Amino acid sequence: MATKQNNSGLVQILDRAAMKRTIDRMAAEIVERDGGDVVLVGIHTRGVPLAERLARVIEASAGQKVRSGRLDITLYRDDVGPWRPAHEQPLLKETFLPDSIDGEVLYLVDDVLFTGRTVRAALDTLMDYGRPRAVRLAVLVDRGHRELPVAADVVGRKVPTSRDEDIRVRFAEIDGVDGVWIGRETADVE
Amino acid sequence: MSNERLKSLRSKDLVGIAPLEPGEIQLILDTAEELLDIARRPIKKVPTLRGRTVVNLFMEPSTRTRFSFEVAEKRLSADTLNFSASGSSVSKGETLIDTARNLMAMAPDFIVMRHPNSGAPHRLASMVEASIINAGDGINEHPTQALLDAFTMRRHLGRLEGLAVTIAGDIRHSRVARSNAYLLGKMGATVRFAAPASLMPLHAETLGVEVHHRLESALEGADVVMMLRIQRERQGNMNFPSLREYFDFFGLTPERLELAKPEALVMHPGPINRGVEIDSAVADGSRSVILDQVTNGVAIRMAILYLLSGGHGEPTPAS
Amino acid sequence: MSRLLLRNGRVVDPSQSLDQGLDLLLEDGHVAALGERLDAAPNTPEMDVSGLVVTPGLIDIHVHLREPGFEYKETIETGCRAAVAGGFTAVCAMPNTRPVNDDPSVTRFIRERAAAVGLCHVYPIAALSKGERGEELAEIGEMVREGAVAVSDDGRPVMNAQLMRRALEYAQSFGVRIAAHEEDVDLADGGSMHESEVSTRIGLKGIPSAAEEVMVARDILLAELTGGRLHLCHMSTRGSLDLVRMARRRGIDVTCEVTPHHFMLSDEELAASNYDTNWKMNPPLRSRDDVEAVLQGIYDGTVDAIVTDHAPHHADEKALDFADAPFGVAGLETAVSLALDRLVHGRVIGLGQLVRLMSTRPAEIFNLPGGTLKEGAPADLTLLDLRKRITVDPETFQSKSRNTPFAGIQLRGAPVATIVAGRVVWQAS
Ligand SMILES: [Zn+2]
Numbered sequence: 001m002a003t004k005q006n007n008s009g010l011v012q013i014l015d016r017a018a019m020k021r022t023i024d025r026m027a028a029e030i031v032e033r034d035g036g037d038v039v040l041v042g043i044h045t046r047g048v049p050l051a052e053r054l055a056r057v058i059e060a061s062a063g064q065k066v067r068s069g070r071l072d073i074t075l076y077r078d079d080v081g082p083w084r085p086a087h088e089q090p091l092l093k094e095t096f097l098p099d100s101i102d103g104e105v106l107y108l109v110d111d112v113l114f115t116g117r118t119v120r121a122a123l124d125t126l127m128d129y130g131r132p133r134a135v136r137l138a139v140l141v142d143r144g145h146r147e148l149p150v151a152a153d154v155v156g157r158k159v160p161t162s163r164d165e166d167i168r169v170r171f172a173e174i175d176g177v178d179g180v181w182i183g184r185e186t187a188d189v190e
Numbered sequence: 191m192s193n194e195r196l197k198s199l200r201s202k203d204l205v206g207i208a209p210l211e212p213g214e215i216q217l218i219l220d221t222a223e224e225l226l227d228i229a230r231r232p233i234k235k236v237p238t239l240r241g242r243t244v245v246n247l248f249m250e251p252s253t254r255t256r257f258s259f260e261v262a263e264k265r266l267s268a269d270t271l272n273f274s275a276s277g278s279s280v281s282k283g284e285t286l287i288d289t290a291r292n293l294m295a296m297a298p299d300f301i302v303m304r305h306p307n308s309g310a311p312h313r314l315a316s317m318v319e320a321s322i323i324n325a326g327d328g329i330n331e332h333p334t335q336a337l338l339d340a341f342t343m344r345r346h347l348g349r350l351e352g353l354a355v356t357i358a359g360d361i362r363h364s365r366v367a368r369s370n371a372y373l374l375g376k377m378g379a380t381v382r383f384a385a386p387a388s389l390m391p392l393h394a395e396t397l398g399v400e401v402h403h404r405l406e407s408a409l410e411g412a413d414v415v416m417m418l419r420i421q422r423e424r425q426g427n428m429n430f431p432s433l434r435e436y437f438d439f440f441g442l443t444p445e446r447l448e449l450a451k452p453e454a455l456v457m458h459p460g461p462i463n464r465g466v467e468i469d470s471a472v473a474d475g476s477r478s479v480i481l482d483q484v485t486n487g488v489a490i491r492m493a494i495l496y497l498l499s500g501g502h503g504e505p506t507p508a509s
Numbered sequence: 510m511s512r513l514l515l516r517n518g519r520v521v522d523p524s525q526s527l528d529q530g531l532d533l534l535l536e537d538g539h540v541a542a543l544g545e546r547l548d549a550a551p552n553t554p555e556m557d558v559s560g561l562v563v564t565p566g567l568i569d570i571h572v573h574l575r576e577p578g579f580e581y582k583e584t585i586e587t588g589c590r591a592a593v594a595g596g597f598t599a600v601c602a603m604p605n606t607r608p609v610n611d612d613p614s615v616t617r618f619i620r621e622r623a624a625a626v627g628l629c630h631v632y633p634i635a636a637l638s639k640g641e642r643g644e645e646l647a648e649i650g651e652m653v654r655e656g657a658v659a660v661s662d663d664g665r666p667v668m669n670a671q672l673m674r675r676a677l678e679y680a681q682s683f684g685v686r687i688a689a690h691e692e693d694v695d696l697a698d699g700g701s702m703h704e705s706e707v708s709t710r711i712g713l714k715g716i717p718s719a720a721e722e723v724m725v726a727r728d729i730l731l732a733e734l735t736g737g738r739l740h741l742c743h744m745s746t747r748g749s750l751d752l753v754r755m756a757r758r759r760g761i762d763v764t765c766e767v768t769p770h771h772f773m774l775s776d777e778e779l780a781a782s783n784y785d786t787n788w789k790m791n792p793p794l795r796s797r798d799d800v801e802a803v804l805q806g807i808y809d810g811t812v813d814a815i816v817t818d819h820a821p822h823h824a825d826e827k828a829l830d831f832a833d834a835p836f837g838v839a840g841l842e843t844a845v846s847l848a849l850d851r852l853v854h855g856r857v858i859g860l861g862q863l864v865r866l867m868s869t870r871p872a873e874i875f876n877l878p879g880g881t882l883k884e885g886a887p888a889d890l891t892l893l894d895l896r897k898r899i900t901v902d903p904e905t906f907q908s909k910s911r912n913t914p915f916a917g918i919q920l921r922g923a924p925v926a927t928i929v930a931g932r933v934v935w936q937a938s
Contacts, residue, residue, distance in 0.1 A: 072224065075236040075237070075238040075266075075496075076236065076237060076238070089198060089496060089497055089499060089500055091197060091217075091220075091221070092220075092221050092224035092225065092496070093224065094224060095224070095227060124237070127233075128231060128232070128233040128235070128236070129231055129232065129233075130232060208710075285825055285828035285829050286828060286829065286830055287828050288828075305830065306832075307830045307831060307832035307833060308711070308712045308713045308714075308784070308831060308832065309711075309712075309713065309783075309784025309830060309831045310784075310830040310831075312783050312784050313783070313784055313785075313830060313831075316783065327712075328712060328713075328714075328832065329712050329713075329714065330711065330712025330713070331712060365712065368712055391708075391709040392704050392705065392706075392708070392709060392715065392717070393705065393706040393709050394709060396706040396709050396710055397709060397710070
């Protein structure tokens, strides 16, 4: 068979407008909880555009500059090293944080909360950069199936899934389109 | 594969620059760029290589390179074992296979190897499962030095392609010059070797470099000037008449440096012989990036350890 | 009276310009008759050698048997077994043993050990200088009286020109040739391969061609000066062979030899070996152009002899890294197949010329018995199968050592039996 069946089996659960509404609500929750003086740190890859969008919304509503950053957790992942196939290490990406994070209220931002392992690695990464006053977690989608005792403080949408289902979050900045999809993506058949 | 970014190295080992593809060099430099940051953090350590063992096997004296590797290993949380055998009875006459067996009994994941004879890491790589990282073999290669040199050039000048890099000194016995010639050639820079013919390898053009027998002509319009250490004690008295005469004709003085581009970088793999190959005013001058090279060396070595630290699947042979 | 009749062989004997199907009768260690459909006395054992080539016994005039002193590498017994398995009926043993063969007692020891082994002829070569130290002449006359057939410090060059001059002069009284290992050690400067674009590329210290050539030139001039007889060992460069041609034109008495590895392999192949020490030898594998020049020299007659320079080393020594490992190739059991495949099947020379290079001329150079199948000559013969295909497998070597760069290569043509003094001392299984 030579046909490519992209995205077949995926069902859209958030479109562009719904995604915007969700992000606006998340921003409001953050402000309600901690005011506008927070640092938003996106976890690579799709936590980064989410953190930037949240920052823009908060800036608009709170009228003050919101600091944001980018975090690469690769060096702290628990699946790097001998658990990986030979010589296929993930590429390192840039980590950018404000000069000091000591004493700050810092939101880790990611697109999907799943096993909790990414958050564990992100917390370890952050702690090597400084000692924030508080670290909170904001995610667009919580799909369940935690493997570590991790919970999000701000959740855009809770989506019950089965373990082998995929959640696809897409951002225009990276993927050219906004939206969230669920389902089993059929592998490309070639 | 021209534009596609490589995501991994092809071999389990880093035995030299010669077998690398430009994409692999690019990957190492890009990875080092991200790792440089760790040295600026309050906690200069990441847990990536925890529980993994690195043997630093130095069969020839070296403080700087070993030190740099050790810092890199510790910043990645690896366990390090130092095995120095220079000049002792252990190194002479012990076969590589014996060395390999001894080391493998310690089950290392990496062996960082410095050896007085060319090709020793290449042989060891074919005998053991661990990743071999060549920290200098005879007069052959010193790949991590060339990578950190290129990294330093790229950070300061923004590119490698199109640069004119002058390398001067005892080229004939220099693994640094050879690895640099390979690397810079692959990345599109022009390399000029400058030395009296008595310090130049036969048919040096084979390495894709321009050959100059006077320093002045090699310096004209250079973007980078790299001076190599002159070790007279190593050479007997036949390659040049005296250190005084060497400095007189081949030493890098402020006046000679004027021949290079105004923003040209001055580099040296160290340790420096002040007043022999380089004037102190130049070594300590504003264009000198010699200390950056040391800092960058750690990031490059971390990058290599990281990129080679994948699991133990089928070991790919060193090419 | 011991007899053996070889039936229907293709007898190739350049000493009689012979290449035809003939019978050959051996009697009491000598060639008794050569002819078509020979009659022999009743009960004469016969060997049907149809389809095989019968040549005068092959003679290797450059071999390191290592005994006394380095029995862990090779002994006279294992060396002789390797020699006959390689088709050789006689070998000349170089003197760089421990003790060096610089004393008649050592010369006698070698001959006695070889006689006790009883496989092939072993002709000792006397050291030129005491201890091969290159300082004072060894007792050449005494050693010749004990059976030495030539004089050499092989393994070490004679750096002192005056000593070389005196050796070329003194040896004339005893009718022996000086075999010179030509290498200027200062120019060689501790190198471990040929100095060239390739050494520059792979980062090994090089030995320039000039290290060999300046010494070849020097010794040719000294031979001219003294009227001495010079044999140049293992010529490996174009320049060396040109110098030999020049010497011939000037009427100087110079002979020379080359090895199979120098007509088979170049430094490019070494570079592809990933620093495998089996490719380390002295003289080193030279450039492709030098390999061409060696083949040219074989073709045009500049080269007098093909020798193995059989230099066995223990696996532990070859397991050292490239710079520290010793020079040398175990060559006795591959030489004939390499020569048949590359030179004869490769149409560089004819079979007759090959036999000349591996039997007739070697005998003449060092004035040895054999090298011919004329009636009355020693009954030393080699039987060759030109069509037999072999794969070089060092594990099957009779030699104690396995150091060869040819492992695994496939060759056409091989020795199948070796007859020494009328007795079959080896036969292919
Ligand atoms: Zn020799």
